[in-house]
Amino acid sequence: MPELPEVEALSSFLAARVVGREIARVQVVAISALKTYDPPVAALEGRAVGAVGRRGKFLDFEVGGVHLVVHLARAGWVRWRDSLPVEPAKPSSRNPLAVRVGLDGGDGFDLTEAGTKKGLAVYVVRDPVEVPGVARLGPEPLDLGVEEFAGLLRGERRRLKGVLRDQTVLAGVGNAYSDEVLHVARMSPYKLASSLTEEETARLYEALGDTLRDAVERSRGLAAGELKAEKKVGMRVHGRTGLPCPVCGDTVREVSFADSSLQYCPTCQTGGKPLADRRMSRLLK
Structure with a gap:
């Protein structure tokens, strides 16, 4: 998308x-x-x-x-x-x-x-x-200050992955870039947004801005037909299940849902622990 x-x-x-x-x-x-x-x-x-x-x-x-x-x-x-x-x-x-x-x-x-x-x-x-x-759109993420960003997360008792993807919270971030932002921030997609400390909020804010600005710069001036390939090449974890993490070398893992999936690095984001993938668990029963 x-x-x-x-x-x-x-x-x-x-x-x-x-x-x-x-x-x-x-x-x-x-x-x-x-x-x-x-x-x-x-x-x-x-x-x-x-x-x-x-x-x-x-x-x-x-x-x-x-x-x-x-x-x-x-x-x-x-x-x-x-x-x-x-x-x-x-x-x-x-x-x-x-x-x-x-x-x-x-x-x-x-x-x-x-x-x-x-x-x-x-x-x-x-x-x-x-x-x-x-x-229904929320604010543009690149227009937010860190205090405004913190205000959006405050009281959000949802996982970070869902909050970042919610267009009423932040406009324009979807499945791919939410994976990338969380990897850069070294945070689990399952971490509750309301549980972030001040330091963690600042780290996530910086990762959000840096990831999006970098992607915008990489895409600038490209023809429409070249954008999909550029997006794929620029991904660190999203769409890279089974490949080595470019930061630590651990294997990128996936959690599947009904109509989508997320990718993450256990070493960088979850203390080395794989996240539960309920769909895979059902298949292995």
């Missing part, structure tokens, strides 16, 4: 190509992706793009007073095309294309989504806060 650094890079990539340009056509191929009907999609056509920005994991295109807001979900992506086909795309169960946006010069971009589980969401609204997910 694209998170804060990748969506930030996508917004910069697209802004350089679409700001000041007129949208000639918008074709919705996957009707399930469109979550609004007023204003209609046609309201975007014939208007110039004024800005492209990011709100958490959402892309926000300001188009002549109307906003096209996109959440790429787990398997969505943006594919830039220097030349779009003239003929309309046809819906197909094998076609990952969800929405096509054509510009006045014949180029444009496709919003695609791989796999059978669909989560890509597209909204046309007058104000981005009309999008429920945007309205």
